[in-house]
Amino acid sequence: MSQQFGKGCHLHLIDGSAYIFRAYHALPPLTRKSDGLPIGAVSGFCNMLQKFVEDNAGPNAPTHVAVIFDKGSHTFRNDLYDLYKANREAMPEDLRPQIPLTRRATEAFNIACKELEGFEADDIIATLACQARAAGGRVTILSSDKDLMQLVGDGVDMLDPMKNKRIDREGVMEKFGVGPERVVDVQALAGDSVDNVPGAPGIGIKTAALLINEYGSLEDLLDRAAEIKQPKRRQTLIEKREQIEISKKLVQLDCDMVLPFTLDDLEVRDPHAETLLAFLSEMEFRTLTKRISDKLGVEAPAIPEPVQEAPEAQAEQVPIAPETYECVRDAAALQLWIDRINDRGYVAVDTETTGLNEMRADLVGLSLCVTPGQACYIPLAHRAAGTDDLFGSDDLAEGQMDLEECLALLKPVFEDPAVLKIGQNMKYDAKILARNGINVAPIDDTMLMSYAMNAGLHNHGMDALSERYLSHSPIPIKELLGTGKAQITFDRVAIDKAVGYAAEDADITLRLWQAFKPQLHRKSVTRVYERMERPLVPVLAEMEMHGIKVDRDTLSRMSNAFSQKMAALEDEIHELAGRKFNVGSPKQLGEILFDEMGIEGGKKGKTGAYGTGADILEDLATLHDLPARVLDWRQLSKLKSTYTDALQEHIHPDTGRVHTCYSIAGANTGRLASTDPNLQNIPIRTEEGRRIREAFVAEPGNVLVSLDYSQIELRILAHIAGIDALKEAFREGQDIHAATASEMFGVPLDEMTPEVRRQAKAINFGVIYGISGFGLARNLRIPRADAQGFIDRYFERFPGIKEYMDQTVAFAKEHKRVETLFGRQIHTPEIGAKGPHAGFAKRAAINAPIQGTAADIIRRAMIRMPEAIAGLPARMLLQVHDELLFEVDAAAAEELISVARAVMEGAADPVVKLDVPLVADAGQGANWAEAH
DNA sequence: CCTGTCACG
DNA sequence: GACGTACGTGACAGGG
Incomplete structure (x- = not known):
């Protein structure tokens, strides 16, 4: 033959x-x-x-x-x-x-x-x-x-x-x-x-x-x-x-x-009917199996039809029963699980640790789940109970696998490109595992799936998801750890108690994944999840673990200086008030100002306390010295407590750097949020505050490089609303606020005054936020009628803006959500509300596509960045909504700027073709103040 | 634990 | 016609 x-x-x-x-x-x-x-x-x-x-x-x-x-x-x-x-x-x-x-x-x-x-x-x-x-x-x-x-x-x-x-x-x-x-x-x-x-x-x-x-x-x-x-x-x-x-x-x-x-x-060979049909039916290709079996003249193998039931019902089918989970205590038992994982091609994973800070917490145990109801917990670093039962021992408890041995067995699986690792908030587990030498990939994340589908509807923590989509309340962690002062860490939890809790988390994660995975496509967010959520996980994990160097001495010196100034101000304030009181207490301050000193115009809020916010004190400052001193004191107090003092506590003892944690699913619009510490709100607007950025430094021989998008939200507005005059101004690189003022008030650009420009700037921002006469009036401190006049004229000159606002609100009312240019969905369940709520929801709906599109763009830039700068001695350190901060060998700073700028300015391509150019401005220096 | 205040984009 | 409003966040301090 x-x-x-x-x-x-x-x-x-x-x-x-x-x-x-x-x-x-x-x-x-x-x-x-x-x-x-x-x-x-x-x-x-x-x-x-x-x-x-x-x-x-x-x-x-x-x-x-x-x-x-x-x-x-x-x-x-x-x-x-x-x-x-x-x-x-x-x-x-x-x-x-x-x-x-x-x-x-x-x-x-x-x-x-x-x-x-x-x-x-x-x-x-x-x-x-x-x-x-x-x-x-x-x-x-x-x-x-x-x-x-x-x-x-x-x-x-x-x-x-x-x-x-x-x-x-x-x-x-x-x-x-x-x-x-x-x-x-x-x-x-x-x-x-x-x-x-x-x-x-x-x-x-x-x-x-x-x-x-x-x-x-x-x-x-x-x-x-x-x-x-x-x-x-x-x-x-x-x-x-x-x-x-x-x-x-x-x-x-x-x-x-x-x-x-x-x-x-x-040479061409005929297929073996049996082998081929076995494969096709394993894949559950019903049509193809039938077609081929007809052709070959054999009977089609039966493919069991999974029962089509609501997720809740499925959950009931295999009950979540913590007492049935397995505790894995040796290599032989673990090997059985590894075999199951390799057979399946995916596994839900959860790590238990001594704390919530990924850079400091130690691994205590791991749970795995490959099929609903079948999960295990592998205790690795639980401590033995103390002899007197009051103080735990530092010795490891009996009956645990050696940590190194366990990780050595799991590493090939966790790094196997053919095995999908599923987690709830996988960035956490990935960082813990990375610190133990395992680079988990590829991953899926149920929290991010929920975020892509349900942003604006509810939060995406596991407890909430489990209750909502599985009708099951997971064991609260409090039951194991207790609360308050008596709270213990997970390594002090008895192993037999830990098994049910820990393995349940993996079980729930797997069930959520099964429920969510097919929904992504139905809700048209597969691209958002695949391109803008999931790929961000390793990028952020890397940035967070690398951290940014913060100089403790600089902070400490500033802190002392602030203390002295505050003490002096405090004396002065007490003098002016006629008695001592707690300057930091808005309640006491209100009583001093409006009751004792008899200043007119005190307004009580819903709690019955006088309002003493900065705007109120600023108004009073024209009448009296005390409010002005309090404002100065408050600024220093804020800088000291939130920045110069608290930041020092966040310097990691081993790395000497500060490792923030970004929440990917925190903000509804697609923005990131930064916590522990928040490095997205380091002061810059006042000279005194700005100096805090001098404490954020580059290593010797390196510089910090900052690139920030210029006017990205206004550019997006110009594109979405189709405002030709604004687009033109951006294309020609004009000062956009001056151009707006010129268009609105008919003042030629070369005769523009700072005051007119400032007003136009306030209006531009107002538009992004869903403008109102009241809000603009308050911001510009002008009569409300004047503010309304500005707005009317603005809409007259740029009719596209009004049209965009009306269309967006109408879309939100019809679909109960709005969308970014990249397809991110932000739900607006309150949009139909009556009363004062209504205004809020409308403005949020107007703002979300703009803020969200900007967030999408910088996400895309961040996802592409690691590969783009891979050849350079550079690291991406921080994201601040429209800014990316890098640390780079001083000799390569210019090259980094050109590479990173190209990535940022091209980040919308090729999915969205913007009518306006994106522009990223760059700066560099030894510290963040110089770089920005 | 909630509220007010204030830091950022 | 009145009402109450700029959009999105997080941390800290005070006070119940």
């Missing part, structure tokens, strides 16, 4: 990666019904293989066939040029686990499946095609990759599997303007932005083809470059000769690989 490959043979080569990506992008993110395993790409891939098999009857039928895959990310091309494919976007996380399944699918169809570590599929395809051609056979390459067009001709053609379009010599001529043998030359000149092949700047395919046709070959062209008439082109070709030559090597396919198999191994 077997025939030697030669004349009359027809080899089909399928570009496996191309098939997979086509399948992935062409189909919605399907999941396997029984367990939610992402399966869309595998499904598409199988359909394409099936179609391939069905189509191949008749004269064009292949005698030989193979699916060729890429393997390994580092190839000889990376050695030639380290930036090769450097700006490739990372593989989507829900595609990664599907890759091994497509290999299995190929084998199930009984089609040869070939790959070689460190080689791209293209080179294997090229080698096979050349071998087949040399043997006198025909070749069809099933791919649309233009790199493969070099191979066309002499019995080799291509077939674009999606468009079903055959590409022959003429097709190549059409695409490249040259024959297949010169395609490499054209590519070398034109470069390829997708693969990051540099080529010759300013020369595209058209020009390249023109040049090659004129000079015959790339080599002749480069040798005779001096003859070229166009000066720019001539210069490029002479100066970039080396870069062009490297480009040619990058695009040139390798036809002479030594392969560990021969063409004869690729």
Whole structure:
């Protein structure tokens, strides 16, 4: 039966990666019904293989066939040029686990499946095609990759599997303007932005083809470059000769690989019905299983239909029963769990630690869950009970696995790209594990799934999610740790008590994941979750763990200075008041001012206390000295307590740096929030406060670099609302507030006064916040009628703004949510409220798409940043809503600025094409005050 | 634990 | 016609 490959043979080569990506992008993110395993790409891939098999009857039928895959990310091309494919976007996380399944699918169809570590599929395809051609056979390459067009001709053609379009010599001529043998030359000149092949700047395919046709070959062209008439082109070709030559090597396919198999191994084989159907039914592809079994004339295997019930009902099906969870105490027991995880391809993980601060807390135990109701807890560092039962012992409790041994066993699983690790707030667990030498990936996060779907509806903590979506109240941690002064840490909890609590968390997480995963697509937030939530986790974890250096002495000195000034002010205030009182007590201050000193106009709030806010005291300052002194005192008190004192407590003893924690799902609009400490509200507006930033420093030899988006929210407003005058002003780089003032008041730009500009600025901000006459009047301290007049005139000059506001509110009323340009949904359940609530909800709805789009943009920049700056001695340290702060070797500061700026300014691409440019301003210096 | 105040974007 | 309002956060201190 077997025939030697030669004349009359027809080899089909399928570009496996191309098939997979086509399948992935062409189909919605399907999941396997029984367990939610992402399966869309595998499904598409199988359909394409099936179609391939069905189509191949008749004269064009292949005698030989193979699916060729890429393997390994580092190839000889990376050695030639380290930036090769450097700006490739990372593989989507829900595609990664599907890759091994497509290999299995190929084998199930009984089609040869070939790959070689460190080689791209293209080179294997090229080698096979050349071998087949040399043997006198025909070749069809099933791919649309233009790199493969070099191979066309002499019995080799291509077939674009999606468009079903055959590409022959003429097709190549059409695409490249040259024959297949010169395609490499054209590519070398034109470069390829997708693969990051540099080529010759300013020369595209058209020009390249023109040049090659004129000079015959790339080599002749480069040798005779001096003859070229166009000066720019001539210069490029002479100066970039080396870069062009490297480009040619990058695009040139390798036809002479030594392969560990021969063409004869690729002979077409009929699939084994049993193997193929077993695989298809395991994947739960009902239609395809039926179709193929009909075709093969065998009975289709039964695929159990999972019961379609509400999540609540499913939860009842397998009750959450903490007493049934297993306690894993040795390597043999753990190995059983690892086997289960590898079988499944995913696992819910939860870590227990001695505290909530990821940089200080120690690992105490781990829980795992692979199927609802089956979870385990692995205690690792619980302490033995003390002899007197009052003070715990420092010795480890009996019956625990050795921590190192456990981590060594779990590390390969936790780092296995084919095993998905599911967590609730995975950044926490990832940081704890990272400090123990494990880099968890890939991950899914139920908290972030909920955030993507439900922002604005409720918070996304596990207790809330469990109650809402599983109708189950988890064991409160208080039951184990107690509260207040008597609170203990988790390592002091008895192991048998810990098992139920800890394993339950993993069980709940898995159940939430199963409930949420299919919902992401239904609610149209898959892209938001996949592109703007999940990829941010490792980026933030990295930033937080790296921290920023804070100089304790600087803070301490400032603190002392503040103390002295405050003491002096306090004396003065008591003197003015006529008696001693607590200046820090708004209640006492109100009584002093309005009762004892008899100042008029005190207003009591709903609690019955006088208001003493800064705005009120500022008004009173014109009448009396005391309020002005109190304002000064308050400013110092704030700076001292919140910054110079508290910040010192946050300096980590081991690193000497401050490690903030960002909440990804904290703010409804998509913004991050910073806690412990909050590094997004370090003072800057007053000179005295600004000096606190001098304590944030770079290591010796380094500098801090700050890049912040200029007017990003106004730019977004100009784009969304379509305000031509504003767009124009931004495109021309004008001072936007002055331009607004000029448009509104008819004052020419060169006659603009600071006062008029200030008013326009207040209006611009007001618009972003959902302007009201009252709010603007208060901000500008002008009569309300005047403020309303400004607003009316503003809407008159920029009618698009009013239209945007009305449309947004109408959309919110209809859908109970608004959306950012990138599809992030922010729910607005209060939008229909009556009474004073109504105004709040409207303004929030107007503001959310603007603030949220800005948040999306900087998220995208942050996600791309690590790869972009990977080659530089630089680290991203902080995010402050529209600013990114870096630490970089002083010598590389300028390069970092240009790279990071490009990432930030291009962060909306390619999903959203903004009508206005994004601009990032940069600064650098030894400390944050100088850098900003 | 809640409220007022104030730091940031 | 009156009401009460700028949007989004977090930390600290005072006071029940």
